[in-house]
Amino acid sequence: MDSPLPADNPAFHRWTEVTDAFAREFNRLQAGDQAALAEVRRLSGELQRMGRALGLEMLTAASRPPSFSK
Numbered sequence: 001m002d003s004p005l006p007a008d009n010p011a012f013h014r015w016t017e018v019t020d021a022f023a024r025e026f027n028r029l030q031a032g033d034q035a036a037l038a039e040v041r042r043l044s045g046e047l048q049r050m051g052r053a054l055g056l057e058m059l060t061a062a063s064r065p066p067s068f069s070k
Contacts, residue, residue: 011054018046 022043028036 015050
């Protein structure tokens with residue numbers, strides 16, 4: 001195999017860390033902890049920047065999940 005496995009790739013490792021952190025914070029937000037909102041937004045932005053850097057297609061406005069604001 002010429003390329004390293006994704007798990008051996010530092011960018012993939014960082015992506016998994018951020019994805020896991022997003023899931024934890026999103027669960028806190030769903031449980032009613034509004035203090036998690038800022039971190040969910042920050043992590044979402046980081047994931048979007050990572051996706052753009054990797055050339056991944058981002059969600060369109062029509063396919064995005066509902067807004068977190070009330």
